[in-house]
Amino acid sequence: MSSKTNSKVWYYTLTAILLLFSFQTYASDTLHVVTHKRLTVVTDPSQGVNFYKAWGVFPSPKEGIRSIKLKLRMGCPDTMRCADWDYKDHITIRRTGGVKGESQDIEIGRMLTPYGGAFSKDWAFDWEVDVTDFSLLLRDSVEIEYNHTGWEPNNDRGWTITLDFEIVKGKPAWEPISIHKIYDGAYRYGDPANPIENALKPTAFTADKNAAFARLRVVQTGHGMDKPDNCAEFCSKYREIYFDQKLIDKRDIWKKCGDNPLYPQAGTWVYDRADWCPGDLMQPDLFDLPVRAGARHTVDINMEDYTSSAPSAEAYITAYVIQYKKPAAKQDAAISDIVRPTLKDAHRRQNPANVQPQVVVRNMGAAPLTRLDIRYGTKGFGQRSYTWAGNLAPAASTTISLPGVIDQAPGRNMFEVELLKPNGKKDKYPADNKMTSTFEGVPKHGATMVVYLMTNNQPDQNFYTLKNGAGEIVQERVVGTLKANTLYRDTLQLRQGNYEFLFQDSGGNGLEFWANPRGGRGKLRLLDGNGAMLQDFESDFGSSVRYAFEVGTPATPTTDALSFGLYPTRTNDTTTFDYYANHPHDVLVQIVTEPGGEVVLEQQYAELKEGVFTYDLSHHPKGRFYLVVFVGGEEKFKKRIRLKE
Structure with missing residues (x-):
């Protein structure tokens, strides 16, 4: 690879990343490949897409990979504010094998951006998704593309993104053989002249002679707002998946958004949507399929019948079949996450916590997991033991609630979990049986x-x-x-x-x-x-x-707690601000224009402890404003006002 390409490669140590994410496994050899480091991304309103490409150097094909997590951090840029709209961004493997290597066009992540209009300058949020299924391609020099879509102005708003691939080296639980793309596109939904099933036709693949099973990996989101059902973003329609003409899954393509861990947001963040929410890194649907060596198999995705008089809806679907050899071990359990206690952004609604720890366990072995001993506790306190019983299929995951109190001291603590004796036997790969999480008491x-x-x-x-x-x-x-x-x-x-x-x-x-x-x-x-x-x-x-x-x-x-409120934030005339503090402070309230930041109203309140104040904006023209509150000279609150809109 050229020196110019090398300059785009980012390596970061395990210690630095652990400080960033406050989360750790005990795997023997973990590395991080950061392809995009706090890169500012903005839209290209003339095209609706803007591509940001960068290279990373991943392990060689000879090195074993146990797992890969794609971690995405999003924040506000230093020189502009966070962007406004919930756009659909794609993270893609663009090329493998260096600058002259093979073009791939493989989507490995899909990010739905949040409504960021009211986020403060220091706002940031972390997401992650397991991308181990793409380990065949994430080798040597790989070009990763972040495609930021949308049409909003790009001179005063945007995002910063960091893409970090956390790679745990080691013997894979299932050795991949091949990756086959079966669906990839924006499929028009509801057009009576061109039904979606014309595009979502059954797709065939031939099982490799060494394949024990194939994994179907599907990411699907619905977009557009046609009539009469506001499809595909705001309508709930079911999807069916067939394997060899047999139905293996049927569910509504729908997601509740009111429990989004990223809240509040400036727009309609609580509205349920077609399998996504604003501020959401998509998690794939996974289906492990039995195959016969050398046999021909088919996968077929069908959508509920739907027609529109003015079709504009689209179902964005990518689907891959990854063939794997038989599992390396019969008894093999792994811990993949600690839900509580933790500082992880994705689990904010469950934390801080003081009872009933929750962990995510995955069966990495060939045999169903029916019994598992778990040792857990807070570092510096006594350890507890719990025996879980159930029936977890190979490759499946489950969240386990552990009994008892979460011991803790004031401030930061370290929670430890260890898995022991899956099905009463020795675990064949103990390196991923331990995990710790930092948490706040x-x-x-x-x-x-x-x-x-x-x-x-x-x-x-x-x-x-x-x-x-x-x-x-x-x-x-x-x-x-x-x-x-x-x-x-x-x-x-x-x-x-x-x-x-x-x-x-x-x-x-x-x-x-x-x-x-x-x-x-x-x-x-x-x-x-x-x-x-x-x-x-x-x-x-x-x-x-x-x-x-x-x-x-x-x-x-x-x-010295503070409480702020502003309502209504969509008004034709007045809005009311309420304030409460445990102790009196000097408070400055400003209402400023968006964009531009011109102050149109300013009020100072000396030694204010509690109050309710109404401001009349009726003499101002239609537009958007921010109410900004400074307490003791520091900005403490900011919220958008929509006037006469």
């Missing part, structure tokens, strides 16, 4: 706590539970017991121990959502016995919020 509060709840116009959607460490409900408000626009102050006297508070919204749009003006705005806080705020919950939370804590001594000191 939960706060400790006094015995008196107040649940402060101001309901909105739709209280029939809300309910909450408070459970102790044994999972017993010690306080609740059930569905149907709350009144609209009413302040509730539930005072609780709690015994020493661990607790988890869970507040839910069955409508999936929280206590406030800008596109649901009929719902109004509610507010949820937890207070101590003196009325000081312990926890303030974002009203625009989607489906649920949870809060884990401990009751005991010494209690965590009450912080």
Whole structure:
């Protein structure tokens, strides 16, 4: 490879990446190939696509690869703000074998960008997806392309992206033989003159003489908003997958978005969509298929019948068949993730946590996994043991909830998990049986706590539970017991121990959502016995919020907590800002134009502790503005206002 190409290759040490992701396996040999390092990406409005290519040097074909995870970090650029729209980005293997190597055009990741209009300058978020199925291609010099789609302006907004391939070397659980693309395209859906089944025809492949099974890997998202069903983005239609003319899977291509770990966002982030949500790195559907050496097999993807009078919907589908040799071991279990406790962004809604750890286990062996011993605990505390029983098929994964309290000290802690004796036998590959995660200890509060709840116009959607460490409900408000626009102050006297508070919204749009003006705005806080705020919950939370804590001594000191609210954010005239703090501060409120940042309103409040303020924007022309709040000279809150739109 040329020196120019070499300059595009990024290597980073394991230690640096572990600090970035606060997550670690005990695999014997892990390396990171970073092809795009905090690269600023913007749209090309003239084309709708903008390509960012870079080279990486991966292990040689002779080296064994146990696993590959593609980790994507997205953030706001240094010189512009985060971009606005939920566009569909593609991460692709473009070329293998160096600059003169073979063109591939293999999509290995699909990112749906978030609505970033209200993110702060220091915002960043991490996602990951397992791409081990492409290990045959991720060898030697590989050109990786990030294709950022969209049409929004590119002079004042964008994203930074980092693509990091975390590669664990070692004997593969299943040795790949070949990769065969069977579907790849934007398939028109709902056109009576050209039904989608004209394109989604059965595809055949011949099983290799050494193949024990073939894995079908499918990524599908729906886009477009035709009539009458707003397909394909906002309509739920089922998909069928056939293997050798036999139905092996049927499900709705649909995803609930109210529990997205990335929240709140500026746009319609809570709206359920055709198998994706804004701010979402797609996870593939995987199907392991039995094959006969040398035999001809067929795969067929069918969509529910649908026609539109004005068709514009498209189903974006990529599907690959990867053939594998027989598993290397009969008994082989691996831990692939720690859901709680962890600092991982993808598991924010489950953390911080103080009870019931959760881990993801994958069966890497040839035999069904029916029994597994698990040792776990926090470093510096005692270890616990648990025996899981079930029936996990080869290559399948499951999330296991482990009993007991998560021991922890204030601040950062390290949780450790080890898998032992799959099916009562020795694990043939113990290198991926251990994992640790860094996590934050939960706060400790006094015995008196107040649940402060101001309901909105739709209280029939809300309910909450408070459970102790044994999972017993010690306080609740059930569905149907709350009144609209009413302040509730539930005072609780709690015994020493661990607790988890869970507040839910069955409508999936929280206590406030800008596109649901009929719902109004509610507010949820937890207070101590003196009325000081312990926890303030974002009203625009989607489906649920949870809060884990401990009751005991010494209690965590009450912080100088701040609470902000702005509603409505879509208005023809006025908007109302509310503010609360445990201690008084000098507060500056500005309303500025977007774009440009011209200040059209400014108010200063000296030694402000609590207040509700209404601002009239009716004399301004149609447009978008930001309300920005500075507390003690530091920007603490920023939210967009849509005026007369």
